[in-house]
Amino acid sequence: MSRLVVVSNxxxxxxxxxxxxLAVALQAALGERGGVWFGWSGKTVRGDSGDVHEQQHGGIRxxxxxxxxADVDDYYNGFSNRTLWPLLHFRxxxxxxxxxxxxxxxxxxxxxxxxxxxxxxxxxxVWIHDYHLIPLAALLRERGVTCRIGFFLHVPLPSADLLMxxxxxxxxxxxxxxxxxxxxxxxxxxxxxxxxxxxxGGGRIVDDSLIEAADGRRIRTAAFPISIDTPHIARQAAxxxxxxxxxxxxxxxxxxxxxxxxxxxxxxxxxxxxxxAFGRYLERHPEQKGSLTYLQIxxxxxxxxxxxxxxxxxxxxxxxxINGRHAAPDWTPLRYVNRNIPHAMLTGYYRMARxxxxxxxxxxxxxxxxxxxxxxxxxxxxxxxxSLLAGAALEMKEALLVNPHDVDGxxxxxxxxxxxxxxxxKERWQAMMARLLEYDIHAWRRGYLQxxxxx
Ligand SMILES: O=P(O)(O)OC[C@H]1O[C@H](O[C@H]2O[C@H](CO)[C@@H](O)[C@H](O)[C@H]2O)[C@H](O)[C@@H](O)[C@@H]1O
Ligand SMILES: O=c1ccn([C@@H]2O[C@H](COP(=O)(O)OP(=O)(O)O)[C@@H](O)[C@H]2O)c(=O)[nH]1
Numbered sequence: 001m002s003r004l005v006v007v008s009n010x011x012x013x014x015x016x017x018x019x020x021x022l023a024v025a026l027q028a029a030l031g032e033r034g035g036v037w038f039g040w041s042g043k044t045v046r047g048d049s050g051d052v053h054e055q056q057h058g059g060i061r062x063x064x065x066x067x068x069x070a071d072v073d074d075y076y077n078g079f080s081n082r083t084l085w086p087l088l089h090f091r092x093x094x095x096x097x098x099x100x101x102x103x104x105x106x107x108x109x110x111x112x113x114x115x116x117x118x119x120x121x122x123x124x125x126v127w128i129h130d131y132h133l134i135p136l137a138a139l140l141r142e143r144g145v146t147c148r149i150g151f152f153l154h155v156p157l158p159s160a161d162l163l164m165x166x167x168x169x170x171x172x173x174x175x176x177x178x179x180x181x182x183x184x185x186x187x188x189x190x191x192x193x194x195x196x197x198x199x200x201g202g203g204r205i206v207d208d209s210l211i212e213a214a215d216g217r218r219i220r221t222a223a224f225p226i227s228i229d230t231p232h233i234a235r236q237a238a239x240x241x242x243x244x245x246x247x248x249x250x251x252x253x254x255x256x257x258x259x260x261x262x263x264x265x266x267x268x269x270x271x272x273x274x275x276x277a278f279g280r281y282l283e284r285h286p287e288q289k290g291s292l293t294y295l296q297i298x299x300x301x302x303x304x305x306x307x308x309x310x311x312x313x314x315x316x317x318x319x320x321x322i323n324g325r326h327a328a329p330d331w332t333p334l335r336y337v338n339r340n341i342p343h344a345m346l347t348g349y350y351r352m353a354r355x356x357x358x359x360x361x362x363x364x365x366x367x368x369x370x371x372x373x374x375x376x377x378x379x380x381x382x383x384x385x386x387s388l389l390a391g392a393a394l395e396m397k398e399a400l401l402v403n404p405h406d407v408d409g410x411x412x413x414x415x416x417x418x419x420x421x422x423x424x425x426k427e428r429w430q431a432m433m434a435r436l437l438e439y440d441i442h443a444w445r446r447g448y449l450q451x452x453x454x455x
Contacts (some may be wrong), residue, residue, distance in 0.1 A: 002125045003037030004449070007116065009076065009132035011039040011064050020301075021226070021367035022129060022154050022266065024343065026228040029445035034059025038116055041065060044072045049111060065115055067108065074104020076132070077304050082272045084131045086307075087166055088155045089268045089362040094307055097167055106135060113139035120145055125452060128179075128429045130154045138178035150181040150452040152224065155364040156391065157189040160196035168416070173201055177213035180220065180455040183448055185364045185391040187223040194221060220455045224448045225395060228370045233347050235374035240348025249295075250352060256331075257418060259294040259355035262346060264301035265338065267311050270361040270387065270404040271298065272318055273332065277359070277410035278324040282333060285407070285415040290331055292418055293382045295349070299340035312338075355417045356384045359404040363390040369399070373432045381389035381429035383417035385410070395435060398428040 012023035029035055041053055041064035051066040066372065067075070078101030086094035112133065117140055120126065126149045128136050137149040163169055173196070176182055184190040194211060197203040200355045203213045212218050240246055249258075259278075263269035278294050298315070302308045319336040326333050341349070356372035369384060369392040376382055386392060386399035393401055 002123050002453075003121065004030070004033055005038060005116075005120065005124050005126045006035060006129065007112070007126065007133060007136065008028055008039045008129035009080070010042070011037050013055070013060060013062050013064070016042075021365065024367060025226050025228070025441055026129070028232070028441040030060050031058070032442050036063060037216045038063045038112075040067055040447075042077070043067070044069055049108070050115070052115060062330070063119075067110070069125075071104060071108050071111075073304075074101045075108035075300065079105035080132045081302050081305050082307075083166070083357070084102045084134075085155070085268075087162065088131055088153075088158060090156070090162060091160045091267070091332050092162055092165055092305050094267070095166065099241060102168070102373050105132075109133060109135045110139055112136055113143055115142065117143040117145055118436065120147060122147055124148075125449065126150070127152065127449070127452070134172060135175040135268065136284055138175040142176050142206075144316065148180050148452055148455065150176070150448065151179045152448065152454070153364070154181040154226070156362050157184055157193045157196075159192055160199050163196050164200040166228050170200065170202060172215070176204075177203065177215075177217055178218055181448075181452045182219060182221045183451075184221070185223065186394050188394070189364075189391075190221055190223045194444045213332075218403065221450065222451060224444060224451070225391065225439075225443050226365050226367070227436065227439055227444045228367055228374060229442070230370075230374045230433075233374040233431065237347035237351040238377075240344060240351065243345065243348060245345060246348045246352065249349065253293055253352075254330075256290070257292045257354040258352055259292055259357055259414065259418075260349055260353035260372075261294070261296040261298075261357040261359075262341075262349075263360070265297055265298045265308060265312055265315070266301050267307060267361055269298075269310070270359045271296070271315055273361070273404050274357060274359045274410065275315065275318045275322060275406065277404075277407045278334060278414065279318075279326070280407050280411035281414040282322075282326045284411050288415055288418055289326070290328065292333075292355070292414070293331070293335065294333060295335045295337070295338050295343055295353075297339070297346070297349070300338055342365055347371065347375045350382075351377055354382045355414065356382060357414075358384065358390060358392070359387045359410060360390050361387070361391070361404055363387070363430075365391040367392075369396060370436055373429065374436055376429055376433070378426075378429075378433075380422065381425050383425055383428070385413045385417055395439075396432050398431045 384399040
């Protein structure tokens with residue numbers, strides 16, 4: 001079997017707890033097969049970028065590289081998270097395009113390529129992840145790398161007319177033609193990419209699975225919806241009940257139902273709209289008032305980027321407003337926590353919650369939706385309220401599907417979920433859980449790698 005080399009900006013080194021679905025998912029995928037995981041160390045250093053650290057845990061060799069302040073600012077905070085992230089999440093209004101950060105992005109990708117190329121063998125399988133590293137395969141090819149290279153995009157791929165609005169879009173997106181396989185979260189993302197190729201990308205569609213670049217190179221494209229380690233999460237959630245933090249949360253609820261939201265503090269997650277919807281629920285459903293507490297876990301993410309700082313201030317205001325208006329001396333309706341909660345603990349929180357609130361404005365997949373379902377008690381499962389605009393909605397039709405922009409609709413879905421009879425909860429949950437057991441993170445990895453090997 002070929003050696004697997006995974007490359008991503010974010011690397012989950014054991015013992016370092018990081019929120020973010022990519023790190024959680026790749027850890028689970030590499031854990032089964034083993035291989036090399038290469039990426040940024042997450043450290044911002046003085047002096048030059050490029051120091052390399054290596055460590056081995058189980059079957060995985062972690063190789064990470066330090067970046068200096070200018071590189072982190074241009075590549076990560078700048079072009080990745082102020083240009084590409086909003087663009088790919090359909091937020092042209094938030095796109096900040098700057099040639100200097102674009103060059104920084106290219107510079108860091110070239111540094112990754114310089115460091116990685118000499119370590120690669122001809123029969124390796126290289127799997128590159130996400131928008132931080134779009135040009136990496138082209139840069140590796142320039143350095144003589146000939147092995148199979150695949151790309152997986154964890155975020156949505158927006159409409160062609162949005163993509164082409166970015167200055168010099170073709171210069172960046174045409175580097176995708178250096179890959180052998182391009183994987184997307186959903187068939188919609190795949191379709192939109194193929195439309196872009198045809199209209200603005202200088203390529204053509206060959207058939208349902210192949211596109212062709214202007215130079216005749218053929219690239220396979222397909223959807224591979226990411227998943228979770230379902231049995232592991234189910235076991236973790238069932239075992240978490242013994243932890244004292246779980247008991248404390250349970251006691252603090254005083255028999256009230258719990259609704260939970262778990263999201264990085266990111267504008268794509270629709271948190272202001274969700275808070276407003278919870279406030280609207282309290283107004284529209286006075287008969288339920290006092291029976292439900294909403295806990296929102298929202299660890300700070302990308303805190304050096306302006307838009308994220310602004311969001312944090314905004315949410316503090318809305319949370320204060322809702323509690324000021326609806327709280328009673330013995331009840332706080334909305335609990336808002338900015339701390340990162342360890343994954344194993346989180347699964348216990350999910351299981352305790354009658355309602356899982358997952359209402360992003362756009363999301364590549366959203367693993368929290370899947371984890372929430374996997375963590376439920378089969379005898380008394382909770383209800384998932386899920387945004388139609390998350391990739392997960394295409395697979396989880398038995399959730400209560402909502403449009404996150406429809407504040408009244410989300411408010412009413414909360415009331416429906418809170419009152420849903422056990423038989424209906426079980427029926428919906430069983431259908432979603434059966435799918436999650438069949439198509440888990442290992443099936444995702446195997447499906448992608450088989451496609452890459454045969455591309
Ligand atoms: O690495 P960060 O900047 O701290 O951000 C965390 C991750 O956020 C994004 O996650 C995406 O991947 C998930 C798994 O496929 C998916 O479920 C979710 O919808 C996406 O938002 C980002 O794409 C990752 O690169 C980040 O590591
Ligand atoms: O305090 C937290 C918040 C989130 N997560 C994990 O971070 C991931 C979030 O992934 P998702 O796909 O939902 O969104 P992303 O953050 O990747 O956009 C999930 O595995 C969560 O369990 C966590 O471990 N602790």
